Amino acid sequence: MTTGPAARILATAVILSLSLVGLVVHEGVERSRGVEVVLPIAAYDPRSPLSGHYVAFSVEEVRPAGSACPPGLSRLGESPRLGWVALRREGAAHRLAGWAPERAVARKFGEVVLRGAATCIPLDDGVRLPLDLGVDRFHVDQRQAQAIEAALRSAPVLRGPAEPAAVNAVAVRGFAVLSAGRDGKARLKALIVDGRRTDLAWL
Amino acid sequence: MASYRRRLEGDLERWIAAGLVPAANREAILQTVAADRRLDAATALSAIGAFLAGAAVIAFVAANWSDIPRLVRFTLVLAAFLAAAGGAAWAARRGREVTKNVLLSVAALVFAAAIGLTGQIFDIAGRPQDALHGAGLAAAALALAGRSSWTAAAAVLLIVAGDGYGQASLEPRLWLPWTLAAAPAAAGLSLLWRSGPLAQAAGFAALLVVPLADLTGQPRAVYLLCALLFTALAAGARLVRPRMEGPATVLYGWLVIGALGYFAAAGLGLDDTRILHPVAWLALSGAAVALGRHDGHAVVTAAGVVSLIAAGLVLLFDLGVGLLTAAAVFAGLAVAALVVALALRRRSPA
Numbered sequence: 001m002t003t004g005p006a007a008r009i010l011a012t013a014v015i016l017s018l019s020l021v022g023l024v025v026h027e028g029v030e031r032s033r034g035v036e037v038v039l040p041i042a043a044y045d046p047r048s049p050l051s052g053h054y055v056a057f058s059v060e061e062v063r064p065a066g067s068a069c070p071p072g073l074s075r076l077g078e079s080p081r082l083g084w085v086a087l088r089r090e091g092a093a094h095r096l097a098g099w100a101p102e103r104a105v106a107r108k109f110g111e112v113v114l115r116g117a118a119t120c121i122p123l124d125d126g127v128r129l130p131l132d133l134g135v136d137r138f139h140v141d142q143r144q145a146q147a148i149e150a151a152l153r154s155a156p157v158l159r160g161p162a163e164p165a166a167v168n169a170v171a172v173r174g175f176a177v178l179s180a181g182r183d184g185k186a187r188l189k190a191l192i193v194d195g196r197r198t199d200l201a202w203l
Numbered sequence: 204m205a206s207y208r209r210r211l212e213g214d215l216e217r218w219i220a221a222g223l224v225p226a227a228n229r230e231a232i233l234q235t236v237a238a239d240r241r242l243d244a245a246t247a248l249s250a251i252g253a254f255l256a257g258a259a260v261i262a263f264v265a266a267n268w269s270d271i272p273r274l275v276r277f278t279l280v281l282a283a284f285l286a287a288a289g290g291a292a293w294a295a296r297r298g299r300e301v302t303k304n305v306l307l308s309v310a311a312l313v314f315a316a317a318i319g320l321t322g323q324i325f326d327i328a329g330r331p332q333d334a335l336h337g338a339g340l341a342a343a344a345l346a347l348a349g350r351s352s353w354t355a356a357a358a359v360l361l362i363v364a365g366d367g368y369g370q371a372s373l374e375p376r377l378w379l380p381w382t383l384a385a386a387p388a389a390a391g392l393s394l395l396w397r398s399g400p401l402a403q404a405a406g407f408a409a410l411l412v413v414p415l416a417d418l419t420g421q422p423r424a425v426y427l428l429c430a431l432l433f434t435a436l437a438a439g440a441r442l443v444r445p446r447m448e449g450p451a452t453v454l455y456g457w458l459v460i461g462a463l464g465y466f467a468a469a470g471l472g473l474d475d476t477r478i479l480h481p482v483a484w485l486a487l488s489g490a491a492v493a494l495g496r497h498d499g500h501a502v503v504t505a506a507g508v509v510s511l512i513a514a515g516l517v518l519l520f521d522l523g524v525g526l527l528t529a530a531a532v533f534a535g536l537a538v539a540a541l542v543v544a545l546a547l548r549r550r551s552p553a
Binding site (some may be wrong): 185 | 269270273277281284285288289291292293295296303307310314317318321323324325326327328329330341344345348349350
């Protein structure tokens with residue numbers, strides 16, 4: 001028995017739609033199953049004004065001036081390398097413990113490892129540790145996005161002579177709540193800004 | 204440019220006047236050629252109206268996007284895709300080829316957008332190249348299901364875009380880009396489906412296979428090998444031209460461009476004392492011009508001319524200030540071209 005093109009098109013379209021639904025369900029399940037990790041964030045410039053309503057942020061830790069860089073991190077001027085970022089829990093949040101190209105090596109630095117890159121930027125008044133975990137925006141409605149971003153930007157600016165002009169980092173006013181999956185992928189769960197938590201909701 | 208039917212009508216008049224074709228056969232001959240398809244004003248206006256209505260709906264939804272619950276937004280995205288695919292299925296059943304092609308291509312592009320929008324709606328982080336590759340695979344599946352060459356061309360371009368995006372990311376560069384599989388598959392399908400647009404997409408993608416692969420630090424021999432491969436494939440396309448006129452002609456042009464381009468790239472970085480490469484490049488470019496003229500293939504001729512100019516400039520640059528040497532090389536090549544032209548003229552029948 002042969003099927004006509006109309007039936008084949010409809011069957012393919014249904015399979016593709018189900019695959020998209022499957023992706024959403026899979027990501028939702030992985031997000032709820034993963035280990036919850038809380039990391040500091042900063043507002044990030046520049047941002048595109050034409051990409052919808054979202055809070056643009058960078059996962060970034062700031063340490064006192066003179067602090068040592070965690071092991072394995074890229075330095076300012078080097079292109080960040082993709083590998084495994086190790087995190088260690090300290091109190092309510094997590095801290096960057098190191099970076100390694102292999103997962104097993106990164107696990108020696110901290111109990112949670114995520115796929116990503118990390119850079120160490122020593123400045124006059126602090127050490128910036130931006131992390132690239134593939135999570136840098138939180139889609140919410142326009143009013144919420146503006147309120148969260150305003151709160152993030154109200155923190156004092158940390159500057160240094162080696163800092164690129166386009167990057168505007170601020171001290172910690174917010175945290176990203178991530179889910180560290182078994183696959184090493186970071187999935188965003190919520191933002192905490194000024195002590196107020198905003199969770200991703202399906203509805 | 205006059206269509207084949209119009210040119211045939213003109214030729215027939217001349218042949219009948221010259222007594223080469225009986226006048227009684229005129230209609231029978233013309234009936235073997237399909238009449239030109241023209242879009243009437245009503246159809247064109249209907250299409251424009253449909254596009255504007257679609258734009259109005261999209262703008263209205265976009266204006267209220269953030270107020271719509273996430274699950275409803277996701278349902279809207281899927282509904283738009285299924286509506287386009289359903290329309291294509293309806294057109295396929297009615298035998299409306301152009302409508303099927305348009306709607307299936309729209310469905311493929313809507314699905315590509317749906318991947319991005321789903322990521323945005325549910326804050327699913329992912330690599331853009333994976334999204335583009337996924338969209339390319341989805342478009343390929345739709346193209347094969349509906350036997351749609353336009354959708355297949357969209358699939359090839361999405362896969363090329365995915366490979367290109369992968370180059371800019373932090374991820375290790377892909378040694379074997381997806382385009383390596385997509386380009387020959389699309390070329391084969393273009394011949395099978397007699398599709399010029401798909402052949403264009405396949406040819407374009409074929410040229411990009413090597414730049415999209417990680418060839419950093421690779422020897423020039425790879426480029427030379429690519430030039431040889433493209434030459435062999437161009438020869439193959441030229442051979443099948445009589446049987447598969449449209450797509451084979453298109454592929455032939457792209458493959459000649461690739462052969463000349465890769466041969467040129469093979470000479471990059473050679474030290475300035477080695478003029479063998481630009482001389483050989485010059486000779487190959489001249490051969491491409493001659494071949495293009497012989498086959499009546501404008502793209503091959505144009506590629507040969509552009510390549511000839513580039514090779515000449517490189518040769519002059521490599522020779523430095525030795526203008527007398529340059530003059531000697533050009534004079535030698537000119538004599539060689541004249542000798543070959545003379546030989547060809549003697550071989551051809553009077």
